[in-house]
Amino acid sequence: MRIGVLGSGPVGQAISLRLAELGHEVMIGTRNPKKLNEWQSDAGAKVKIGSFAEAAAHGEMIFNATNGSGSLSALTMAGEDHINGKILVDISNPLDASKGMPPSLFVSNTDSLAEQIQRAFPKVKVVKTLNTMNNQVMVRPRDLADGDHHVFLSGDDAQAKTQVAEVLRSFGWINILDLGDITTARGVEMYMALWLRLWGSINDPIYNIKIVKL
Amino acid sequence: MRIGVLGSGPVGQAISLRLAELGHEVMIGTRNPKKLNEWQSDAGAKVKIGSFAEAAAHGEMIFNATNGSGSLSALTMAGEDHINGKILVDISNPLDASKGMPPSLFVSNTDSLAEQIQRAFPKVKVVKTLNTMNNQVMVRPRDLADGDHHVFLSGDDAQAKTQVAEVLRSFGWINILDLGDITTARGVEMYMALWLRLWGSINDPIYNIKIVKL
Numbered sequence: 001m002r003i004g005v006l007g008s009g010p011v012g013q014a015i016s017l018r019l020a021e022l023g024h025e026v027m028i029g030t031r032n033p034k035k036l037n038e039w040q041s042d043a044g045a046k047v048k049i050g051s052f053a054e055a056a057a058h059g060e061m062i063f064n065a066t067n068g069s070g071s072l073s074a075l076t077m078a079g080e081d082h083i084n085g086k087i088l089v090d091i092s093n094p095l096d097a098s099k100g101m102p103p104s105l106f107v108s109n110t111d112s113l114a115e116q117i118q119r120a121f122p123k124v125k126v127v128k129t130l131n132t133m134n135n136q137v138m139v140r141p142r143d144l145a146d147g148d149h150h151v152f153l154s155g156d157d158a159q160a161k162t163q164v165a166e167v168l169r170s171f172g173w174i175n176i177l178d179l180g181d182i183t184t185a186r187g188v189e190m191y192m193a194l195w196l197r198l199w200g201s202i203n204d205p206i207y208n209i210k211i212v213k214l
Numbered sequence: 215m216r217i218g219v220l221g222s223g224p225v226g227q228a229i230s231l232r233l234a235e236l237g238h239e240v241m242i243g244t245r246n247p248k249k250l251n252e253w254q255s256d257a258g259a260k261v262k263i264g265s266f267a268e269a270a271a272h273g274e275m276i277f278n279a280t281n282g283s284g285s286l287s288a289l290t291m292a293g294e295d296h297i298n299g300k301i302l303v304d305i306s307n308p309l310d311a312s313k314g315m316p317p318s319l320f321v322s323n324t325d326s327l328a329e330q331i332q333r334a335f336p337k338v339k340v341v342k343t344l345n346t347m348n349n350q351v352m353v354r355p356r357d358l359a360d361g362d363h364h365v366f367l368s369g370d371d372a373q374a375k376t377q378v379a380e381v382l383r384s385f386g387w388i389n390i391l392d393l394g395d396i397t398t399a400r401g402v403e404m405y406m407a408l409w410l411r412l413w414g415s416i417n418d419p420i421y422n423i424k425i426v427k428l
Contacts, residue, residue, distance in 0.1 A: 099324055104323045104324050105323055108323055108404070108407075109318045109319055109322055109323070109407070110313055110318050144426060144428060145426045145427075148426065149426040177412075177415055177416075178415065179411045179412070179414070179415050180414060180415060184411045184414075186407050186411075187408035187409075187411035187412070188408060190322070190404040190405070190407035190408060191404070191405055191407070191408040193322075193323070193400050193401045193404035193405070194401035194402060194404060194405040195401075196401070197393045197398045197400075197401035198391075198393070198401070198425065200398075201391055201392065201393050201394060201398075202425070202427060204427065204428065206428050207425055207426060207427045207428070208426050209423040209424065209425060209426065210423065210424040210426050211412060211416070211421055211423060212358060212359045212362065212363040212422050212423065212424050213358075213416060213418065213420070213421045214358060214418065214420050214421070
């Protein structure tokens with residue numbers, strides 16, 4: 001599949017490399033293509049580099065791996081015409097480091113970043129997922145406890161969630177829990193408040209949660 | 215130990231019964247003692263009933279099992295003189311059902327109910343714990359996956375957390391993770407947003423999360 005990944009930080013790089021490794025044609029979209037020159041000549045050789053608009057136009061499916069604070073502007077730069085009708089896998093978190101560390105959230109409780117994106121781009125099929133763990137765990141879940149932990153899906157389009165779940169399974173995910181419509185993204189985004197403090201307590205970002213049921 | 219439990223809903227009842235079963239002298243404090251008459255003549259026979267002030271005066275350790283929206287007023291009714299210097303195990307969640315279901319939180323993000331309580335009663339040793347699971351799992355964690363899941367501690371007083379951890383172990387808890395000072399209660403309280411949606415997805419409140427590490 002042709003996939004556009006918006007955002008060239010550690011999450012965007014990890015997602016792009018993994019997707020390329022799995023045989024997809026990946027273009028990473030960035031505000032500053034030059035900063036990826038070195039990366040592309042080494043690890044990222046199979047990944048094309050472009051603007052947000054070029055990466056969005058390239059992708060049949062789009063990943064939002066931008067910083068939460070820049071997600072809406074990145075998607076605006078990507079252009080409605082290039083994203084409408086497509087699945088947008090939203091990995092971003094609405095982190096706000098301006099009020100001290102660990103970061104708080106700039107939207108939460110009665111709204112979420114995923115909902116803001118869905119409202120701003122109503123013709124995009126937003127599926128929130130993968131925002132609840134470190135990028136290494138995102139793309140290689142089996143490297144942690146043989147994949148015996150969970151990832152979540154939130155979104156209004158059932159078929160889009162099914163397609164995203166297929167991509168997650170190709171990454172190695174076994175336990176994929178559909179939480180419901182896009183408003184359930186409030187749950188996974190607010191979990192960041194616990195995730196950040198677990199990181200502080202565990203002192204290692206390579207962990208995840210497993211849902212333990214009867 | 216003499217223990218006062220503030221709040222006579224399902225959480226207060228479950229905590230009181232379990233503590234009495236473990237040999238503690240328990241008094242449950244409530245706004246309306248009459249509503250517990252039937253309960254006391256049956257399951258709650260070993261538990262004394264009193265006002266918030268009487269239960270607080272009785273306890274060497276106090277549990278706050280009131281509704282989050284009523285916690286500060288319940289503690290005010292309990293009386294500073296009856297709680298100062300004591301450990302307050304805060305199980306409450308700042309749930310707000312006025313903005314639709316599932317509930318949102320009336321304090322979150324850059325503050326927490328536990329911090330509000332600690333600020334209002336600076337001489338009380340507030341330890342936040344047990345607010346992240348159903349009351350049956352709280353008091354009998356081994357009944358779920360032999361206890362292979364986690365409970366968290368947040369609080370400013372290390373010795374108080376050690377004493378609360380002992381009580382948790384007597385309930386059957388194996389995995390007790392100290393998150394840090396009382397501000398880390400923001401994490402466990404905001405996790406409610408995910409907990410409520412997991413409940414909706416799993417369709418059974420008897421579950422918990424396990425931290426999966428390398």
